[in-house]
Amino acid sequence: MSWTPRRAGTAALLLLLAAPLVEAQSRLAQELPVPVGHVFAPTDLPVPVARAFEPVALVLPVADMGGTTNASATATQISSDLALPAVATADQRRTPVDLPLAPTDQRNEAVPAQDNRLDDAASLTPALGSATDALPFALLGATLSPGTFRKLVWDSVDSFAASEIPATVLVAHGVERGPVLCLTAAIHGDELNGIETVRRIMNDLDPDQLRGTVVGIPIVNVQGFNRGSRYLPDRRDLNRFFPGNRRGSAASRIAHSLFTQVIRSCEALVDLHTGSFQRTNLPQIRADLEDPGTRDLAAGFGSTVILHTGGQSGTLRAAATQAGIPTVTLEAGGPLQVQPDAVAASEAALRTLLAARAMYPRDAANNPAPPTAPMCYRSRWVRTDHGGILASAVALGAEVTVGELLASVVDPLSNERHDIRADSDGRVLGMAFDQFVMPGYATFHLGTKSTLEDCIGADEGDIDETADGEAPAG
Numbered sequence: 001m002s003w004t005p006r007r008a009g010t011a012a013l014l015l016l017l018a019a020p021l022v023e024a025q026s027r028l029a030q031e032l033p034v035p036v037g038h039v040f041a042p043t044d045l046p047v048p049v050a051r052a053f054e055p056v057a058l059v060l061p062v063a064d065m066g067g068t069t070n071a072s073a074t075a076t077q078i079s080s081d082l083a084l085p086a087v088a089t090a091d092q093r094r095t096p097v098d099l100p101l102a103p104t105d106q107r108n109e110a111v112p113a114q115d116n117r118l119d120d121a122a123s124l125t126p127a128l129g130s131a132t133d134a135l136p137f138a139l140l141g142a143t144l145s146p147g148t149f150r151k152l153v154w155d156s157v158d159s160f161a162a163s164e165i166p167a168t169v170l171v172a173h174g175v176e177r178g179p180v181l182c183l184t185a186a187i188h189g190d191e192l193n194g195i196e197t198v199r200r201i202m203n204d205l206d207p208d209q210l211r212g213t214v215v216g217i218p219i220v221n222v223q224g225f226n227r228g229s230r231y232l233p234d235r236r237d238l239n240r241f242f243p244g245n246r247r248g249s250a251a252s253r254i255a256h257s258l259f260t261q262v263i264r265s266c267e268a269l270v271d272l273h274t275g276s277f278q279r280t281n282l283p284q285i286r287a288d289l290e291d292p293g294t295r296d297l298a299a300g301f302g303s304t305v306i307l308h309t310g311g312q313s314g315t316l317r318a319a320a321t322q323a324g325i326p327t328v329t330l331e332a333g334g335p336l337q338v339q340p341d342a343v344a345a346s347e348a349a350l351r352t353l354l355a356a357r358a359m360y361p362r363d364a365a366n367n368p369a370p371p372t373a374p375m376c377y378r379s380r381w382v383r384t385d386h387g388g389i390l391a392s393a394v395a396l397g398a399e400v401t402v403g404e405l406l407a408s409v410v411d412p413l414s415n416e417r418h419d420i421r422a423d424s425d426g427r428v429l430g431m432a433f434d435q436f437v438m439p440g441y442a443t444f445h446l447g448t449k450s451t452l453e454d455c456i457g458a459d460e461g462d463i464d465e466t467a468d469g470e471a472p473a474g
Helices: 005-031 047-052 075-081 193-204 222-227 250-261 292-299 316-322 340-356 452-456
Strands: 059-062 071-074 137-139 142-144 148-154 167-173 176-185 211-217 268-273 279-287 305-308 327-333 375-383 388-392 405-410 417-421 426-432 442-450
Touching (some): 137 167, 142 148, 167 193, 176 193, 193 268, 193 340, 268 340, 279 340, 292 327, 375 452, 405 442
Parallel strands (some): 176 268, 268 327
Antiparallel strands (some): 137 142, 148 167, 167 211, 279 426, 375 442
8 A cells, every 4th residue: 555644644643542542451451450369350340441441443434545435444454554563353352361460479470560561452352252261360479371270389477498388279270160169178287188188189170171260278287297286386276266367376377378368269168177186087067057158068068967067266167157158177087097988988079069069070980979968967975984995886987776885995904894875876977996085085976867957956965066177075
């Protein structure tokens, strides 16, 4: 095309008028804050700002090669002739854009806070794909594109350089929009079954088949885990300090760090535990069934045993539920060992949950059984009235009848024997390992099958009010 002064002047005036809009779009793309764990969408913006992100196509009448004014050309056509940046094409507008993030630990491979403006104007336009397509997911200073799996790092608190022990955070971000489900394990460092369960679930997820996001922390209490202890080095129980305080004790600061940096990004949470102090539990869900969201979450585990408990103050479950995040505890097995049966049952329960929430397709090989109606139990602990050596007569999960022998306690000095018998019909939901016991020690946790409604309406004395991963109270 030959350019006359008039044509050149028209094009120059047009580009001069468009320049402020392009500059404003670029500045908005850099300065808009993206909350941690939030997926950015144009609907989050005020209407005037959202309109600034709409695709731009400037049209003006120009003469064709023959000199007649019977065609129109977009700003893209003009700018290509002038070797200037082009307006985004329809295909380019479907390219997702990651907004810049603040500087963070390089181990999480975050995008540095620098001038990331691209020459292509398509970088200023958000994705216009299907309404079901996932958007980027932000956590711990990193941004995950849809269909990706990443290993991130969570540093709980500032410490001496030699004693810093970061925790690994595994994130699977699916290709379709969906809920954010979080899995935490080893808040008590001696509870090992949950570690293996989270490892299996997270590493088996295919993001290309996932709807939503799954965040897994296999070992929360890394310091306790390395020492083979349920407690932190200062002998505090981390699961008594949530949601935490950034200026409190070491335990409170760690709890606050986890809660603010990870937990608040969750839309549902499963906290994995085992029995404590030489006790073991049948795989079971503990949940506040009076909370509608938590009740729906618990029902997704199928036939896994459900116990209605409000959750002791300071536990992660209670704090998260109070913050509006449906949360349950998944208890399975005992401490200081990896029990294959407990791990397999926990893994199956979580796969059932993922399928029930339409987050992941049901795998006939790993999860062959269709979900069944939830089983809620009203429960109580049977205690021994004598001290001595405990010798169990029934197995975990057994169905027992009133008066049936559960165990015997033998005095090692007098050789006197005392029997422990079931005081009602029920199922053994938890029990103590054979050991030396003192009078009053909780030995067997018996449950009676009931409906969800009856469990919610049960008398407080009939419900096991123990804290997650703790010994029975009272």
